[in-house]
Amino acid sequence: MSQDVVFQDVVSQDLMSQDVMSKKIWIVLQHREGRLHRMSREAIAAGQRLAAALSGQAEAVLLGAGMESLAAEASGYALAAVRVIDDAKLASYTPGGYVSALAPALRAAAPDFVIFPHTYQSIDYFPRLAQEVDAGLLPEITGFDDATGELLFSRPVMGGKLVAQVRVKGEGTTLLSVQSGAFSADAAETGQAPVEALASEEITSDREILGVEEVGGDQIDLTKAEVIVALGRGVGGADKLGPSEELAKLLGAELGASRPVIDSGWLPRDRQIGSSGQTVAPKLYLALGISGAIQHLVGMKGSSTVVAVNKDPGAPIFTVADYGIVGDLHEVVPALTAALEELSD
Amino acid sequence: MRIAVCIKQVPDTEARLRLRQDGRWVDEEDLPFVINESDEYALEEALTLAEKTEGEVVVFSLGPARVKEALRKALALGAHRAVHLRDEAFDGGDALATARALHAALSRESFDLILTGSQSDDSGYGATGSVLAGFFGWPHAWLVMGIDLEDGGGSLRVVREMESGMNEIVRIALPAVMEVQAGINHPRYASLKGIMQAKRKPQEVLAAADLSLDPAAVGAAGSRLEVVSVAFPQSGDGAQMIEGDASTAAKTLVEKLRKEARVL
Numbered sequence: 001m002s003q004d005v006v007f008q009d010v011v012s013q014d015l016m017s018q019d020v021m022s023k024k025i026w027i028v029l030q031h032r033e034g035r036l037h038r039m040s041r042e043a044i045a046a047g048q049r050l051a052a053a054l055s056g057q058a059e060a061v062l063l064g065a066g067m068e069s070l071a072a073e074a075s076g077y078a079l080a081a082v083r084v085i086d087d088a089k090l091a092s093y094t095p096g097g098y099v100s101a102l103a104p105a106l107r108a109a110a111p112d113f114v115i116f117p118h119t120y121q122s123i124d125y126f127p128r129l130a131q132e133v134d135a136g137l138l139p140e141i142t143g144f145d146d147a148t149g150e151l152l153f154s155r156p157v158m159g160g161k162l163v164a165q166v167r168v169k170g171e172g173t174t175l176l177s178v179q180s181g182a183f184s185a186d187a188a189e190t191g192q193a194p195v196e197a198l199a200s201e202e203i204t205s206d207r208e209i210l211g212v213e214e215v216g217g218d219q220i221d222l223t224k225a226e227v228i229v230a231l232g233r234g235v236g237g238a239d240k241l242g243p244s245e246e247l248a249k250l251l252g253a254e255l256g257a258s259r260p261v262i263d264s265g266w267l268p269r270d271r272q273i274g275s276s277g278q279t280v281a282p283k284l285y286l287a288l289g290i291s292g293a294i295q296h297l298v299g300m301k302g303s304s305t306v307v308a309v310n311k312d313p314g315a316p317i318f319t320v321a322d323y324g325i326v327g328d329l330h331e332v333v334p335a336l337t338a339a340l341e342e343l344s345d
Numbered sequence: 346m347r348i349a350v351c352i353k354q355v356p357d358t359e360a361r362l363r364l365r366q367d368g369r370w371v372d373e374e375d376l377p378f379v380i381n382e383s384d385e386y387a388l389e390e391a392l393t394l395a396e397k398t399e400g401e402v403v404v405f406s407l408g409p410a411r412v413k414e415a416l417r418k419a420l421a422l423g424a425h426r427a428v429h430l431r432d433e434a435f436d437g438g439d440a441l442a443t444a445r446a447l448h449a450a451l452s453r454e455s456f457d458l459i460l461t462g463s464q465s466d467d468s469g470y471g472a473t474g475s476v477l478a479g480f481f482g483w484p485h486a487w488l489v490m491g492i493d494l495e496d497g498g499g500s501l502r503v504v505r506e507m508e509s510g511m512n513e514i515v516r517i518a519l520p521a522v523m524e525v526q527a528g529i530n531h532p533r534y535a536s537l538k539g540i541m542q543a544k545r546k547p548q549e550v551l552a553a554a555d556l557s558l559d560p561a562a563v564g565a566a567g568s569r570l571e572v573v574s575v576a577f578p579q580s581g582d583g584a585q586m587i588e589g590d591a592s593t594a595a596k597t598l599v600e601k602l603r604k605e606a607r608v609l
Binding site: 094095096119120121123124125127128130131132135136137138139140152155156157158159160161162163164165166167168169170174206207208209210211212213214215227233251259260262263265270275276277278283284291304305306307308312314316318319321322323324325326327328331332334335336338339340342343 | 356358359361362364371439440441444466467468469470471472473475476478479480484485486487488502503504505506507508509510511512513514515516517518526527528531568569570571572573574575576577578579583584585586587591592594595596598599601602603606608609
């Protein structure tokens with residue numbers, strides 16, 4: 001074998017590996033009532049950024065039944081393609097249906113990353129999809145960084161008290177989800193993407209949908225409140241709400257709460273703020289004894305001014321607060337009431 | 346009905362955290378550990394279902410020696426037996442690697458239902474139960490807020506939480522994996538009698554070799570994810586911290602809310 005031939009082999013291998021190195025990123029878009037979910041637009045922004053960082057291509061994937069207008073909406077973004085699985089069996093979401101629709105397509109196309117919005121629906125099925133196609137599974141990223149030459153993802157751990165930097169090992173596809181608000185929906189670049197059908201095999205369901213119900217009947221609408229006094233686990237009991245209620249009354253505020261307060265039955269469920277409760281954006285948000293788990297933060301970080309009172313100076317609520325007091329709310333709340341009363345005298 | 350519950354022992358969410366010297370996780374020395382919150386609710390749900398069906402509850406947990414305490418508590422609350430997956434080879438696993446090990450342990454016997462919490466308060470992948478269901482090829486549901494037995498125990502009527510204050514009601518055939526959301530029930534307290542009885546209940550310890558698991562397929566070695574570092578979050582602009590005793594701080598805050606933020 002001559003040297004020349006060997007050289008040519010090396011060249012062609014290089015070209016091939018360059019081709020292989022062109023990373024493919026899929027973004028699976030969630031939709032509701034015929035429109036893209038807000039977090040789907042955030043996922044597009046994340047996917048576009050990841051594609052740019054990896055010199056790759058981002059494509060969107062849509063699944064459902066009767067998808068023409070949604071495909072048209074998705075094609076308005078700067079994407080290499082919008083791939084659609086349109087099947088009557090996908091009219092309602094079931095994890096079995098979504099996994100059976102996506103698994104063959106993922107195996108065939110073998111994208112490097114598949115991005116999901118970190119919604120309750122995605123978390124219900126995408127870990128299962130990862131297991132099915134033997135892919136890596138990286139839930140709830142809040143960002144990524146390749147400044148060091150290595151791609152590292154950040155995600156909250158310890159209920160948001162810490163941020164972990166995570167490396168993905170090994171070859172093959174990785175499925176990841178993007179936490180709400182981590183990427184701005186407005187940053188999603190618009191464009192003109194071609195719409196293509198994505199082949200699927202038999203779609204099977206693994207649950208029967210019986211219906212939906214509203215949680216807790218008459219909802220108190222906290223979304224219109226100008227001032228919210230929100231209580232966390234630090235309140236310590238249903239019998240200890242009095243001073244906070246008094247403060248709320250003085251401020252003309254609605255009472256809200258983080259999940260542990262609701263689960264403990266200290267306040268009714270329609271007072272819950274966060275990913276499984278209401279999303280609020282008042283002028284003033286007083287977080288009392290709330291540590292600031294990410295599920296709570298996503299429901300209140302649109303507030304104009306945030307005050308946090310917590311015993312733990314390391315509580316993540318202080319990272320989104322404008323004003324912070326490290327202290328026992330059972331002392332600070334009566335003092336605040338007194339200071340406000342002094343003001344009105 | 347034979348029910349398995351998978352619980353995780355995690356740092357107490359109230360505990361002050363310090364970072365380990367290598368910066369890759371929290372320092373576990375002197376750190377108080379508890380049963381993960383949503384797993385406590387899963388255990389309560391299992392105990393209630395077992396009482397209704399005169400069934401058995403077997404509790405599984407993967408982790409180091411300290412996990413024994415969590416299992417003992419579960420036994421004191423009413424679980425009948427405990428299985429501890431304890432092997433250095435299991436440590437540091439992501440959701441896929443941990444579910445793979447749990448699957449091997451759970452497959453040694455037959456269960457009608459596997460219950461676990463929706464999310465751990467430490468790593469928080471929120472995925473281990475779903476992946477476990479995948480290994481079994483069973484249906485699952487995440488963020489479960491209600492479970493009722495139907496048609497003589499052949500299926501479940503499941504309430505699962507959706508976003509924006511809605512629940513979806515679905516029917517799921519057994520066997521299945523249910524990932525329970527905190528708040529589904531009111532977990533009981535251990536009675537003195539329960540605590541005494543727990544000491545006599547069987548606790549089994551299993552290593553990777555006992556399950557014929559390749560150590561390279563579980564734990565950190567079998568994971569696609571590797572935590573490189575952990576850090577306290579950067580607060581962006583950060584909160585303006587107001588100092589002083591309660592009364593002084595309250596007065597300063599009111600002043601700032603009026604004059605700086607102009608929200609009062």
